[in-house]
Amino acid sequence: MYEFSYHKSASVDGAVEAMNKAEDGKFVAGGQTMLPTMKHRLAAPSDIIDLGGIAELVGITVEGDSINIGAMTTHAAVAASGDVQTMIPMLAKLAGNIGDPAVRNRGTIGGSIANNDPAADYPAAVLALGATVKTNKREIAGDDFFTGMFETALADDELITSVSFPKPTAAAYMKFENPASRYAIVGVCVAKTDDGIRVAVTGATPCVHRGKQLEEALKGEFSSAACVGVDVPEDQMNADIHASAEYRAHLVKVMTKRAVDACT
Template identity: 60%
Template sequence: MYDTNYHRADTVLSATSKLVSAEDGKYLAGGQTLIPTMKQRLAAPSDLVDVSGVEEMRGIAVRGNTITIGASCTHAEVASSAEVTGLIPALAALAGGIGDPAVRARGTIGGSIANNDPAADYPAACLGLGATIITDKREIAADDFFVGMFETALDENEIITSVNFPAPTKAAYAKFPNPASRYAMVGVMAAQAADGVRVAVTGAGSDGVFRHADMEAALGSDWSAAAAEGVATDPGNMMADIHGSSEYRAHLVGVMAGRAVDNS
């Protein structure tokens, strides 16, 4: 690793102030992506601003039909939360399937969303459930937040403080995981709410997480596994790598969508 300056923030304001004053700083929450990247010498931030102890970014609260999750909450906290399990069990199940126990104990929801890895689970949860991402500056609808592979609508130095998830009528997440990394080769969040159906796909799209409009239309007319599996996905828009071809991933989208509907 390269030399770096470490700072521990105790408020959101102190975190943003420390980052603004740094030459090339990065926020550090769980560090499940940033630290390995630094160890491989693929990133060399001048400063790390640790936000894991910022109280404003912690906690889980239910307000009416919406659950608010602090950005520094770990995957394990989301998975074991009685509030999340009670209001949106699909979200708790998704969090419980991320990585392994060590990753779930350290990784955070805010870090995952901000990184927007094309195979991460939380982007599908946000997009599929119609979440709103809260930052120190504004509120951003999930539809506007994820703009490309490893790319979000966050401005420089902007930090996620919490995420609001409205409770769906029905929802489930189904993932075909890479057996080594547990990242999604294909993951599908299918949700039914009063304003319609949302289907978000992660791990497969060549430009990262995306909503599947044809799947949404089919499930809006017939909420069934058969309807989901009957929708074709264009392989031309899918990723291809050593783990699976674009055609394979396109096929898995329908299979995972069907399983999600069956489990909802």
């Protein structure tokens, strides 16, 4: 790691203030992606602003038909939450399969979403459930949040405070794991929501996205058979040593089918 200055604040305002003073600062939540990146000297922030001391960012609350999850809530806490398991079991399961148990004890929902790794799991849930990302400045609709590979709608001094997930009628997430990293080669989240059927795809392309054609097909008939004829264009797919674009496109359909089956 390169040298940096370390700041830990007990409040959102304090953290933002530290960020504004920093030359090239970075917020760090659980650090499960950030620290390995820094260890490989692939990132060189001048300042690290640790959000780990901000109590108000931690916790899960039920607000009517939604669940609000504080940004610094760990994956393990989401997975173990009775409220999440009852209202959105898909989300508890998704959180309980990110990384491994030790990673889940440190990694947070806010960190995952703000990082927007193309192969991360949470972004698929945010998109498919039509969640709202709440920040210290505003509320951002899930559909508007993820703007590109490792890019989001967040400003430099903006940090996620919580994510609010409306309860779906049914939802399922199917992940095809990279055998090495265990990240998603393809992850598909299918949800029946008040807003209709929503399909979100992670891992397959440079940024999580809605599978609009799959959604259309499923609106006609919510069954795995309905996905079969959908064209998933290969040319937009990621390709690496683990999966070619062709295989990823195929997996998008397979994982969608399986998610649909798990919803019904």
